[in-house]
Amino acid sequence: MFCRVVEEGSISQAARMGFVSQPAVTRQIRQLENIYGTSLFDRQEGKLRVTAAGKKLYPYAKEIVALHRSSLETIQEHLGEIDKTLRLGAxxxxxxxxxxxxxxxxxxxHPDVQFSLSIGNTPQMLEKLEVNEIDLAFVEGVFQHDTYKSRKFAEDELILVTSYNHRWQEKKEINIQELPEEKMIWREKESGTRSIVEEALRNHGILEKIDNAMELGSMQAIKSAVEANLGTSILPRLTVKKELEFEVLREISVKDFHLVRDFWMVVKEQRFKREIQRNFEEFLITEMSN
Structure with missing residues (x-):
């Protein structure tokens, strides 16, 4: 309950989420304050704020809650009573x-294992992992992972694509200095793919020369826009495999420009891990290394 109050910034909201009364939450917080011998919250200008002691307690409290949940799942798994659902974020x-x-x-x-899959950008998935909403995060791009355990499990090439009948269709390859001749269609700014592409173009000294046609949050929307000749885009080969095969989009080689991004499997450091999670991690590494 302490963690809920910290995260929601409100006793009333924490009470609603826990299906208890506000006085019940207040009593629990006061009991906790008595145990630690200090105030964990105070009110300033009508707003509930976490004290310095509360901020220090919070990460320990999160770990206690996560460890308690893990212990329950482990015993239930041992007794064959657990709901074998693996929560993934990608x-x-x-x-x-x-x-x-x-x-x-x-x-x-493993037909008895069920999966719950959340999809979003890299920061969103790492945030879900941090608050234990997912068991595993699968992300691309550069990120700070000092508090996580990460492992590369695959990689994918980023390629320049145009409409199939684009004016570059007769060229075997183009020079990178030709890229600013066309407008670029981008993913949203938080996208890991976009960060990699922008960094590479910046290193070649042409990022600032490229006009942005539009930003789209959907890969399918980007592919449709490129197909409609609204601009070019640099996309993961994995996402345009069918469009290239059926000649909807065209890959254009860029001289001396080769981009490969890594895919990472990320977990929080854990002393205890459910068997189904261990099995899936081992399967993934084995499958992608073949």
Whole structure:
């Protein structure tokens, strides 16, 4: 309950989430304050604020809650009573184009395991991992992972694509200095893919020269916009495999410009891990290394 009050910034909201009364929450917080011998919250200008002591307690409290949940799951798993649901979070490319097949292969050998998959950008998935909303995060791009345990499990090439009948269609490749001749269609600014592309173009000294056609939060929307000749885009090969095969989009080689981004499996440091999570992690590494 202490964690809920910290996260919601409101006793009334924490009470609603816990299906208890506000006085019940207040009593629990006061009991906790008595145990630690200090105030954990105070009110300033009508707003509830966490004290310095409360801020120090919060990460320990989160770990206590997570460890308690883990212990319950472990015993339930031992007794054969656990709901075998694995909660995954993935960035767009991995979640929509890579994980579904892998989950399907895994379930052939573990039909009783259920999956819950959340899809969003890399920061969103790491945030869900931090607050224990998911068991595993699958992300791309650069991120700070000092508090996480991460492992590369796959990689994908980023390629320049145009409409199939684009004016560059007769060229075997273009020079990177030709890129600013066309407008670029981007993912949203928080996208891991976009960060990689922008950094590479910046290193070649042409990022500032490129006009932005538009920003789109959906990979399918970007592909449709490129197909409609509204601009070019640099996209993961994994996401345009079918469009290239059926000649909807065209890959254009760029001289001396080769981008490969890594896919990372990220977990929080844990002393105890459920068997189904261990099995899926081992399966994933084995499957992607073949």
């Amino acid at each position: 960035s767009l490319t991995i979640g929509e184009y890579l994980l579904p097949d892998l989950i399907g292969h895994f379930k052939k050998h």
